[in-house]
Amino acid sequence: DADVTQTPRNRITKTGKRIMLECSQTKGHDRMYWYRQDPGLGLRLIYYSFDVKDINKGEISDGYSVSRQAQAKFSLSLESAIPNQTALYFCATSETGQPNTGELFFGEGSRLTVL
């Protein structure tokens, strides 16, 4: 089983629908992240959480919300999906408190298409 699991892996939806992408991890990491990847734009940070009570906006948080239900679970919601939210979404985790860290462990990605 993967250490970082995302569901669903693929989703097609219509404009205006509410969508939730879920992420769970078995790595025991405190830090969790949601990124989106678009062709030519690399990975951009949507939200991140350094522990269950800590939620922070990334560079492109508009139109998204998150919930950190437990140390192991971090979900991303699109309250009213729009076509330009069509992208590949990655959940990632990282360890806390290690010097010179920064390494992210990624899930397999969730491909979302908004029609």
Added chain:
Amino acid sequence: EDKVVQSPLSLVVHEGDTVTLNCSYEVTNFRSLLWYKQEKKAPTFLFMLTSSGIEKKSGRLSSILDKKELFSILNITATQTGDSAIYLCAVVEFGNEKLTFGTGTRLTIIP
């Protein structure tokens, strides 16, 4: 605004060639630079660099950081078709420890 710029955006070479991928950055409080390889799915970690001039090496891949000129290179020698991927560079800053990614270089190896 912090920036991470990778070049070239795309590169096509023949198997056996050597390639050099570039990553330049402008961040306020640099801590480390990371390289990832992304094939069809999730990015996988290659190297983390924190000090100038110290080469990190893994098989045919190597990377080095220049903190004075604010760039890093990733070299791949004797390329193989399995090296075809998007290579991502990311920078971590002190204080927030978030990764800022570049746009990536798409490398294609022709047999």
